Amino acid sequence: MEKSRIKLEFLVHDLKVPLAVIEAGILSLLQKQDKYGELNDKQIKILERALRNTIVTRTLVNDALELGRSSQGIVNKATFTPAQLIVQTLIEVLDLTDHSTADAIKECKSLADLKTCLSGQGLFVEIEEAFWTRDLYLDESKVRQILRNLLTNAFKYKKNRVVLKIARGERHLFLSVSDDGEGIPSGYHKKIFECYFQMDMKTDHCVRGHGLGLAGVQVLLEDMGGELSLESDTGKGATFSVRIPW
Numbered sequence: 697m698e699k700s701r702i703k704l705e706f707l708v709h710d711l712k713v714p715l716a717v718i719e720a721g722i723l724s725l726l727q728k729q730d731k732y733g734e735l736n737d738k739q740i741k742i743l744e745r746a747l748r749n750t751i752v753t754r755t756l757v758n759d760a761l762e763l764g765r766s767s768q769g770i771v772n773k774a775t776f777t778p779a780q781l782i783v784q785t786l787i788e789v790l791d792l793t794d795h796s797t798a799d800a801i802k803e804c805k806s807l808a809d810l811k812t813c814l815s816g817q818g819l820f821v822e823i824e825e826a827f828w829t830r831d832l833y834l835d836e837s838k839v840r841q842i843l844r845n846l847l848t849n850a851f852k853y854k855k856n857r858v859v860l861k862i863a864r865g866e867r868h869l870f871l872s873v874s875d876d877g878e879g880i881p882s883g884y885h886k887k888i889f890e891c892y893f894q895m896d897m898k899t900d901h902c903v904r905g906h907g908l909g910l911a912g913v914q915v916l917l918e919d920m921g922g923e924l925s926l927e928s929d930t931g932k933g934a935t936f937s938v939r940i941p942w
């Protein structure tokens with residue numbers, strides 16, 4: 697293995713201990729209120745959000761290490777519904793930038809509730825009602841990672857709206873994420889999938905981008921035998937569409 701690759705994997709590997717300490721600390725505060733002091737509702741919400749995101753990070757660190765073990769990448773299929781996929785991904789994406797919507801999403805009892813809650817934030821979910829609770833059998837964490845990256849970009853570049861579509865084909869799951877932002881000129885449609893490439897350095901976002909998200913999305917799709925297409929041009933917004941075989 698190349699030296700720089702070992703160094704990188706070692707770095708990811710060493711994230712495990714501090715992460716475990718953070719997770720255990722948050723859990724202690726939540727579970728041992730008799731010992732460490734009673735928490736009010738707001739404090740519980742904040743700690744639960746922190747815990748959720750620590751668990752997401754732990755899963756990502758483990759996935760990164762697993763990926764290193766096999767050059768092909770491991771596919772772990774499991775059963776989940778579009779409802780679980782979308783609700784979970786939106787909570788992860790919004791936890792940092794709009795946590796009141798992330799909290800509101802958790803209270804939604806139906807697709808109609810969710811649509812109402814999101815449309816106020818300029819996010820529109822399009823899915824057939826009957827498909828919302830159907831079982832899918834795919835690598836959920838990879839599908840979620842793909843969707844999370846596309847949605848994060850769309851939120852970063854949108855002017856007013858983002859549309860998320862999810863549909864079922866004979867042999868594929870279809871996902872698409874559209875925004876009404878500045879769009880991507882056709883000359884850049886290949887380049888944006890290269891590692892570390894960014895057309896601009898958007899700084900008005902709380903997490904600095906590295907130009908790695910779309911490269912990662914491509915690799916995960918390759919692992920699953922999926923495909924991605926991009927429709928966009930200057931001033932016309934962007935639509936990233938993904939096809940994943942069952």
Ligand SMILES: Nc1ncnc2c1ncn2[C@@H]1O[C@H](COP(=O)(O)OP(=O)(O)OP(=O)(O)O)[C@@H](O)[C@H]1O
Nearest residue numbers: 849850853888894895896905906907908909910934
């Ligand atoms: N929806 C979009 N609208 C306009 N430009 C986009 C969109 N999505 C991606 N891009 C362009 O493609 C580049 C690469 O995207 P990518 O997701 O790989 O990296 P990033 O978002 O800049 O950083 P990271 O994902 O690593 O946090 C972006 O920097 C941006 O220039």
Ligand SMILES: [Mg+2]
Nearest residue numbers: 845849909910
């Ligand atoms: Mg990105």
